[in-house]
Amino acid sequence: MKRASAWPIVGIIAVVVLLTAVAAQLQAARERWFPPPPVEDDALYIDSGSALKRLTVSFDTLAADVYWIRAIQYYGSTKRRLASQISGPEPPAMIADTSDYRNLYQLLDLTTSLDSRFDIAYRFGAVFLAEGYPSGPGSPDLAIRLLEKGLRERPDKWQYMQDIGFVRYWYQRDYRGAAEWFRKASEVPGAPIWLKPLAAMTVAQGICIRNGTARGRATG
Secondary structure (H helix, E strand, O other), X not given: OOOOOOHHHHHHHHHHHHHHHHHXXXXXXXXXXXXXXXXXXXXXXXXXXXXXXXXXXXXXXXXXXXXXXXXXXXXXXXXXXXXXXXXXXXXXXXXXXXXXXXXXXXXXXXXXXXXXXXXXXXXXXXXXXXXXXXXXXXXXXXXXXHHHHHHHHOOOOHHHHHHHHHHHHHOXXXXXXXXXHHHHHHOOOOOOOOHHHHHHHHHXXXXXXXXXXXXXXXXX
């Protein structure tokens, strides 16, 4: 018997390989010419901290770490995306589209509900929330809410009181409110001694700014 020639099989394999390579090149060209829209899955399927805590059972601390990492990634990717889109001056706060960060507070709230003593999540999360658009959502009120949540869990945490003072000072220009929080922080046992004079200096600065503004209006 004659053994069947292997050349037809080799030819078929070569044709298949060639067609596969051509198809891959065509697909690559298509994606270059018509890139698919980016898919942004930032949905929160569970937005209740208590419900999530029940689901994670004894792994709530580990789950808190996961949500904290997700919050960092969400904040960082949103900030980077906006930086690449906004080439001109930053838009005024009144017209800024802060919905770009719409899930940031919820992620931080879930993180701190899973682990109520997650110090970094409270403090750095407050900075993320307070940062002005487009570097952040420009929500100092939510930053204060997050820190006050931490204070309800740990009333002796002078660092949270200090941070609220700085949020009021830097982002809200509320010097009297900032001074009051610095004063509260200074009264907590173990707080640094410089908080009390900082409170006094903040009050004085607020008075100077207010008087200067009033003087400018009077002479204007």
